[in-house]
Amino acid sequence: MGCASAFKDLQLVEGPTRCVQQFIPHYQRNWFTASIDVQGHHLSGLLLLKRMPDGSDRIVFTNELGVTFFDFEFSAGDFKVIHVIDKLNVTAIINTLKQDFELLLLSGLEKEAVKKYSLADESYYAFPWDDKINYIITDNNCTLIRLERGSAKKKLVVIGFESDNQNPEKIRIQHFNFNMQITLTKIER
Amino acid sequence: MKNRGVILFSILIGALAISFVGTGQTTSFKPVQNIDEFKNTFSVESKKVNSITSTFRQEKVLSLVEEKMVSDGKFWFKRENKIRIEYQNPFQYLLILNNNEIIIKDHDKENRMNVKSNKLFQQINRIILDCVQGSILDNNDFSVAAFENSNSYRLVMKPITKGLQDFFSEIVVLVDKSDFTASELSLHETGGDYTTIFFSNKTLNANIPNSVFDLAQ
Numbered sequence: 001m002g003c004a005s006a007f008k009d010l011q012l013v014e015g016p017t018r019c020v021q022q023f024i025p026h027y028q029r030n031w032f033t034a035s036i037d038v039q040g041h042h043l044s045g046l047l048l049l050k051r052m053p054d055g056s057d058r059i060v061f062t063n064e065l066g067v068t069f070f071d072f073e074f075s076a077g078d079f080k081v082i083h084v085i086d087k088l089n090v091t092a093i094i095n096t097l098k099q100d101f102e103l104l105l106l107s108g109l110e111k112e113a114v115k116k117y118s119l120a121d122e123s124y125y126a127f128p129w130d131d132k133i134n135y136i137i138t139d140n141n142c143t144l145i146r147l148e149r150g151s152a153k154k155k156l157v158v159i160g161f162e163s164d165n166q167n168p169e170k171i172r173i174q175h176f177n178f179n180m181q182i183t184l185t186k187i188e189r
Numbered sequence: 190m191k192n193r194g195v196i197l198f199s200i201l202i203g204a205l206a207i208s209f210v211g212t213g214q215t216t217s218f219k220p221v222q223n224i225d226e227f228k229n230t231f232s233v234e235s236k237k238v239n240s241i242t243s244t245f246r247q248e249k250v251l252s253l254v255e256e257k258m259v260s261d262g263k264f265w266f267k268r269e270n271k272i273r274i275e276y277q278n279p280f281q282y283l284l285i286l287n288n289n290e291i292i293i294k295d296h297d298k299e300n301r302m303n304v305k306s307n308k309l310f311q312q313i314n315r316i317i318l319d320c321v322q323g324s325i326l327d328n329n330d331f332s333v334a335a336f337e338n339s340n341s342y343r344l345v346m347k348p349i350t351k352g353l354q355d356f357f358s359e360i361v362v363l364v365d366k367s368d369f370t371a372s373e374l375s376l377h378e379t380g381g382d383y384t385t386i387f388f389s390n391k392t393l394n395a396n397i398p399n400s401v402f403d404l405a406q
Contacts, residue, residue, distance in 0.1 A: 031258065033280050035296055044295035046280070050254050058254045064282040064295070065274075066249045066376055066384030067356055082253060083380040086355050185296075189279045 006148075006155035007133075010117035010124055017114040019142035020125045024106050025166055027051055032171070032184035034061060039179050045069065047184055058082070059101050070094075074101065077108055100173050100182065103134050103149050104159055132156065218336035218343045227335055227342070228326050234369035241266040241370060243391040247276075249384045264388065271402040287402040294404060331360075341365055355379070368393065 027049040034047040048060040056075035062068045071082040079098050088094075102108070112127040122145060125136040135148040147159040155176050162170035173182040221227045242265050249258045262276040269288075276282040285292040289304045326333050330350045336343040342364035348354045356378060363373040370391060376384045 029256070031279075033296070035298070042298050042300060044282070044293075044298070046258060048251065048254070048256060048258075050256060052254065060251055060254060060256075062249060062251075062258075062382075064260075064276055064280065065284075066247065066382075068251065068378055068380055068382045071251075071253060071380070187279050 005153055007124075007135075007150055007153060010119050010126075013116045013118050013123070015116060017116050017125055020114065020136045020138070021109065022142075023136055023144050023165055024109055025049075025104070027057065030167075031187040031189065033187060035183040035185075037179075037181045046187070057105055070097070072098065072101065074105055074107060077111070096175075096180075099130060099132075099149065100157060100159075102129065103147050103157060104171065104173070106134070106136070106147070108134070109136075217338045218341075219338070221335040221337050221342070224326070224335060227337075231326065231364075231369065237394075238368075238370060239268045239394050240397045241391060241393055242395060242397065243388045245389070246387045247384060248387075250382060252381045252383070265397055265401050267397045267399075267402065271399070273402055283404075285402055285404065292404050299404065337366075340367075 117124040171184040
């Protein structure tokens, strides 16, 4: 599938779309090692995904030696920066991370209208989010294959999982509009 | 972003180096009365330590989300400025400072940086040397208050330079009066989180081969 016309061959399919609601993650307390490669530069650290008692999700990134880089809150479609170090407090960086994590958390899936498309042997469940479209891609039995974020034509981000997305061993977030990849590997404790 | 990471790591190298100037208890501390005498003693005693090997346990507290990450590993120091910090559980991460070179290995990625490549690195290098030479109380990057009880000194270090202030509100080191090595180091961040590193199983002045401070080791 070429990037320039990633979604042009999608065929709208009538039918139920409820099966994808099962993919909304319910991370209780998941720690990952994080490896981030951006434009040839490399950074590593630890990432925490945690569901708070009020139902919000927190994503906190620290380095291995203990310094907290950022702490983001996601709650019912809202986003709040709880803490970010000065050097990362850049709108473009924060927006990129926000959109990546909203795709990972499938923010908006519960309330947005979902359309189903097919392409080859894959089903694309699409819902609008933050001026773009997020896709949940499954096989014909509604088993999750990957998540994607795209504009009308271009694929922007792909998220893949090892095992499943509820308790993943590994998560890979790949950007296509610029050279950035985030790899999260579950920490066994 | 690489440089940002390197800067943060470098700050922590310095903070960890600071930790090896003392140990002690946290109760009933009173200000050190004779600061000049303390400085002199500190300097003399620190010079007796040529190497340290130890294990460590690190507790990172994310106060706002009520979460704690505990990790452990091994630490090596060799005068003048060779340090190896090896996290072993629950993740693997290796950081080596060998004279003017910083080596970081995470997963299969390796990064090498020169300490002299920026001003902040040089500040950190200064901190490290001050620690092993016992002259940290004269370091202009911090205001340092010294306290003591019968067993320990407690050094409360507040950064006064912008680069360090971006990350830490204060760094607290406990120094054992018996051997002038550290057993505990707390890094307090501006956002409210903090990290405490507990050192144990220390061996002083053992012969550590230089190869320990090579990545191939």
